[in-house]
Amino acid sequence: MVSGLMPLKQTLERRLVFVHGKGGVGKTAISLACANALAHRGLRTIWVTFEEPTREQGHEMNLSLNLYHLNCETHRAFEQYVDTHLPLGAFARIFTGNGFIRYLVKAAPGFRELILVGKAWDLTHHYDHVIVDMPSTGYAIAMFQAVRNFHKLFSGGRVRQNTEKVLHTFEDPLTCAHLIVALPEETPLRESVDLAHALRELFPGNPPSYLVNRVFPDSLREPASLAASFIHSRVALEAQNLKIWDELSISYERMERVPDCTRPGDSPDLKSDSAPALKGTNPAVVGLLTRAVSKLLDEDTKQRGTH
């Protein structure tokens, strides 16, 4: 296993970044914080999610000065694809609205995935940075696998030409990065090794980079209490768990677990780095993560060793 030697700063220099990982590791918060940090630096950035049921779908929304969000929706993305790639004119809406076509898009496994991931790719032509909050492990692989499958299945036609370009981009380390996020817990760390393996098989020329989120800060001064002993065991457990990656010489960025509620006397700007308020996200956490990401982006890469 070759290690991921790429610091987050270099990962985020790529135009298209897929944020991967097991469910619950904080992909949403990390990807939004990365997008937010890039936007704060004056780069036109779009944060992409796929059919998140609790948020509005299908429209590119402006969240703040340079930050945009698209909660990608299959049918609308398909309409847009047809408009761009098939000269159908007035017939386009009849085609995409046709019952049979709609059914195919909705029911055929893989179609939806192909359309959604294709849309994320297409956005790279309109933004400086596209940060994608991927679904969890197996399903993220299914999305890329769908592109591969249809590339094989569609003997000719437009989609084949496009999937070729899409696959080329996903494998190109100059344009695209795959960032794997994990928690300092056994299952996510192990599962991310499998995920890295699957990604390498799909895109051998573009190895992923790694980040471990919510690392409990080592604070040994607590007086004895139930909470303090929890902290001590937790810190020891995490150090033990992270050996799973260390032993594979995986190098990674670390994000600390942070207190994300207001303390009496806290100034409000300490709480968040102007993170957008969006359903399903916690602006306080995203704000703190944005600040951590910004700090990494400001560092001089050359002076900084890897872990």
Add this chain to the structure above:
Amino acid sequence: MNTDRILAQRKIIVASGSGGVGKTSISAALALRAARSGRRAVVVTIDPAKRLANALGLKSLGSAPCDLTDLARKSCSLAGAGECKGEFWALMPDTHHSLEELVDTLATSRTLALRVKDNPIFRLLSQEFSGANEYMAIQRLAALENDARFDCIILDTPPNRNVLAFLAAPRILSQFFDEKIVRFVLSPALGPANRLVTAGMKKVLGALEKLTGSGFMTQLFDFGAALLETRTGFTRKMDEMLELLASEKLGFLLVMTPQPEKVDELRFLVDHLRRNRFHFDGVVLNRTLGYLGEIRPSDSPGLEILRCEQEHEREVENQIHGIQRSLRDEEREALFAKLPELARDVHGMEDLWRLALALD
């Protein structure tokens, strides 16, 4: 309402919730709990990441139900859970087997089954990671429901999309036999001169061919035509599944972690289940820290993290109670079980038994 009462009332429990909340372990723990009260329980997980085997402390698990009763009984007394009178089975189906099984049960002849299975579209669908997980989950549930060996089924839903995709699967599959869709699928067989093949249809198919190429179209129509021959069996099976999902036999449990931003997910799910007349049985709140006792504001970052998370937890708990109170028109009360976040990992059966006992 406690866990045992829910388990006694339902034959099937569907565990839903976003990834990483502990759904797989909790599903296994529910099945153990049912086994303890004498049920013949089976836990099934639709998960390409092979997590159920790990949770059970096993190297691997097959596509067919595996009898783990002996293991469960031994670990039961070791974990101080008393006697386990029932049975405990587990399986982790793979896409390939499940979809082939589906074709075999539906196809009216061997030739037809082979024709479907040889189709390149089917071969791609039946790979792992093809996106056919929801269909596979439905197939597994139907197969287990008819399996006389089991009287309690715990289904850990596919982690990748939300439970809605799973619930929508039978209806989407049935829609294939809708007249409008069928006419398209049959159009090549009818021939271009047939008056049933309208100019509009030809135009739509022409545009599709421009996108996908003619090779795929041929395979698609062949696949579609073969599926059409299974119509009667297929439609019946999907109707049965829809009926099962809404029946008293089946209930849904949501597993979640105490983050305030996740409460919308609960609200969304409860609304959806209600609208479809599915049965919502309650919430398991996992990774809670309330048991650590009151923590005062301090300068220690570690303690501050725990204090904040406890604060969120109380807020989430209040909101869950609010949502559950609004459901009280039914005579039963929904389950609310809290499980602690421990500073250690869950490993093997004994830990699962502890989890099973804590589920109240």
